[in-house]
Every structure is written in structure tokens, then in C-alpha cells.
Amino acid sequence: MSRFSPFSRPSAPGFARPVAELLSRAEALAPLRAGVEQMTAMRRDLAALLPDYLATSVEPGFIKDGKLALFTAHNALAARLRQLEPRLVADLQARGWPLDSVRIRVRPQSVKEAKPPKEARMSPAGAAALRALSEELPPSPLQEALAKMAARHSSKR
Incomplete structure (x- = not known):
């Protein structure tokens, strides 16, 4: 006979938990939790303010000294972001973000492995x-x- 209820889920090492739950348990992780929440909120606001093709290709960084770091995959996206910068800063300020400007950085993504050529087989x-x-x-x-x-x-x- 087990001392556990058949309806309870044991806490096994491989048991998945939401990150927010894990971060809320330890007070030492409070700054990390605040940073994760800030990044999530910033990503949500950028998705609402930027066109779809840019929102999926831009990663926000942290706000330091009133400057928000935005990372893009290549120079063409960075150039387009620079064109939208004044409006983006004004819109983010209107949403309550404490920033004065945006730093746009190109962070090349690792090259994806090429897919092997298709090998169609016919009887x-x-x-x-x-x-x-x-x-x-x-x-x-x-x-x-x-x-x-x-x-x-x-x-x-």
C-alpha cells in the first residue's frame, strides 16, 4: 500500500514545472525572476508595436542607462529598425518603459545545417x-x- 494518494503527482527529478514556479520558490532568484518578467513584457510590447516580419526577428535585451538593446539577425533588419527607432521609442515610452533611446545590434545567428537532398524512391x-x-x-x-x-x-x- 502506498502512502501517497493515487491522485497526487510525485515530484520526480524529470517532472517538468513552469519556470515561474521554480523562480518564485527561492528569494535569491528574485532578481532573475524580475528580469524574466521584464523581458517577457518587453517582447510582448515589441510584438504589438513592430510589423510581423520584424517582431519575429528582433530579440530585446535589457534597459541600461535608459538605452534598450535590440538584437537582430542581420543588417537589413537593423537598417529597417533604425528607420522605425523614433516612433518605437515614443511608443514604448507611452507604454511606461523608462528608456531614452534604442541600441540596435546585429547578432548573427548560427548557420543552420543544410537539409539533405530529397531522395525520392519509385518502384x-x-x-x-x-x-x-x-x-x-x-x-x-x-x-x-x-x-x-x-x-x-x-x-x-
Whole structure:
């Protein structure tokens, strides 16, 4: 017989908890919790103020000496942000953010690994059907494409 209720969930090391719950437990983590809440609120406000293509590509930093750091993935986004800077600062101030200006920094993101090329596989019966169809068609770009496809898939077998 277990001393735990069958409806209770034991606190196992792999049990997932919301970050806010973990940060609220220890007083030593209070500054970190405040920083996380500030970043979340700033991200929400930027998403509301910026166009969609910019909002998804801009990461806010912290406000230091009245300057908000904004990080972008490349120079084109940084240039567009610089054009919007005066309006963005005014809108953020209107929402209660204590800032005077914005520092826009380019933070290149790591290069994503290239996806491997697709390797379509066709059964021998499918390749034979394509070959037969290409032989029945009059000369045309479609006929050439079908013949190439049939030859490519026939040679792999």
C-alpha cells in the first residue's frame, strides 16, 4: 500500500514545472525572476508595436542607462529598425518603459545545417509506367521530363 494518494503527482527529478514556479520558490532568484518578467513584457510590447516580419526577428535585451538593446539577425533588419527607432521609442515610452533611446545590434545567428537532398524512391513498376507514358506522348517538354524521370529511377534499381 502506498502512502501517497493515487491522485497526487510525485515530484520526480524529470517532472517538468513552469519556470515561474521554480523562480518564485527561492528569494535569491528574485532578481532573475524580475528580469524574466521584464523581458517577457518587453517582447510582448515589441510584438504589438513592430510589423510581423520584424517582431519575429528582433530579440530585446535589457534597459541600461535608459538605452534598450535590440538584437537582430542581420543588417537589413537593423537598417529597417533604425528607420522605425523614433516612433518605437515614443511608443514604448507611452507604454511606461523608462528608456531614452534604442541600441540596435546585429547578432548573427548560427548557420543552420543544410537539409539533405530529397531522395525520392519509385518502384520499378512506377518507373516502367512513366517510361511507357513518355513513349506514347508526342515530343514536348512534358515528354522529355517524364523520360528523364523514368531513366533516373530505372538506373537506381
